[in-house]
Amino acid sequence: MKNFTALDFETANASRSSVCSIGLAKVVDGKIQKTYYSLVNPNEYFDARNIAVHGIRPEEVKDAPSFSDIFNEVMTFIGDDPIVAHFAQFDINVLRSTAKKHGLSLPNSPYFCSCMLAKSVLQLPSYKLNVVAGHFNFTFNHHNALEDAIACAVVVNGMMKSHASLTAFLEKAEYGFGYLHGDSFRKKKPVRPQSRKPKPASSTHPFFGKSISFTGTLTSMKREEAINIVESFGANVHPAVKKNTDYLIVGETDAKKYRNGSLSRQIQAAKDWQARGGTVKLVSEQKFFDVIRL
Numbered sequence: 001m002k003n004f005t006a007l008d009f010e011t012a013n014a015s016r017s018s019v020c021s022i023g024l025a026k027v028v029d030g031k032i033q034k035t036y037y038s039l040v041n042p043n044e045y046f047d048a049r050n051i052a053v054h055g056i057r058p059e060e061v062k063d064a065p066s067f068s069d070i071f072n073e074v075m076t077f078i079g080d081d082p083i084v085a086h087f088a089q090f091d092i093n094v095l096r097s098t099a100k101k102h103g104l105s106l107p108n109s110p111y112f113c114s115c116m117l118a119k120s121v122l123q124l125p126s127y128k129l130n131v132v133a134g135h136f137n138f139t140f141n142h143h144n145a146l147e148d149a150i151a152c153a154v155v156v157n158g159m160m161k162s163h164a165s166l167t168a169f170l171e172k173a174e175y176g177f178g179y180l181h182g183d184s185f186r187k188k189k190p191v192r193p194q195s196r197k198p199k200p201a202s203s204t205h206p207f208f209g210k211s212i213s214f215t216g217t218l219t220s221m222k223r224e225e226a227i228n229i230v231e232s233f234g235a236n237v238h239p240a241v242k243k244n245t246d247y248l249i250v251g252e253t254d255a256k257k258y259r260n261g262s263l264s265r266q267i268q269a270a271k272d273w274q275a276r277g278g279t280v281k282l283v284s285e286q287k288f289f290d291v292i293r294l
Helices: 048-054 067-078 088-101 114-121 129-135 145-159 166-173 223-232 252-259 265-275 285-292
Strands: 004-011 019-028 031-039 083-085 110-113 211-215 247-250 281-284
Touching: 004 048, 004 067, 004 088, 004 145, 019 048, 019 067, 019 145, 031 067, 031 145, 067 088, 083 088, 083 145, 088 110, 088 114, 110 114, 114 129, 114 145, 114 166, 129 145, 211 223, 211 265, 223 285, 247 252, 247 265, 247 285, 252 265, 281 285
Parallel strands: 004 083, 083 110, 211 247, 247 281
Antiparallel strands: 004 019, 019 031
16 A cells, blocks of 8 residues: 655744644555645744744634644544654644643554655765655645645655555665654664674764754654754754854754853854854754754
């Protein structure tokens, strides 16, 4: 079976629970059968950086339903399908956080990530959705939730074209489903000793060979997930800012304090090293998210 539902969210700000639009594309037997789109009123503020990405403004969602209003029809649309998103660490955490915000109960649906799979099976200069979709000769209006969901579906269909089923494709790629209430989508542990060397990280990625630290709570994903991602790019992660730290990733919680004039210990340490000639750079969570999706 080649059945799944592609999902994409756009958010009003850095909070994972600030959904302002949702797009879904249902694939049955390897073909897009139907789609779903809705603006969503997050009842939260809109950050100018997010508006610049997706173009949705507060006045456009003023009369839109809340996520709790459309939850039942969204889950009915998905049904028993595995859920896929391009960079699922973000969209799945948005789904979890938004459901929690509204006191909604999610099923333990399986999910997978088209971005991680593309990195595993394709050789491309970038794995952003528009680049991977372009590889399959598909163009679309990027950062429109519905068009992104459709593009994600096209990418998955393209990658598994020569496989009998979605399960067969994941087996070949050596990945196992993640679950909304369980483990993350990740590479399977080898069942036999491997003599081959692991695939080296790309030396062209901005984080390759860099020393990175984190401060504050990330709203787009868990810190453990973020650490795994940057390490896969060839970065070295340290618990505290040091003289040779290249980047300090500032989670939204500490960013808010910083904007209000209060510095966390890590940010203060970074400032101290900067004053002494250090080259450590502070990177916002939004910028970090943009870079890891390269």
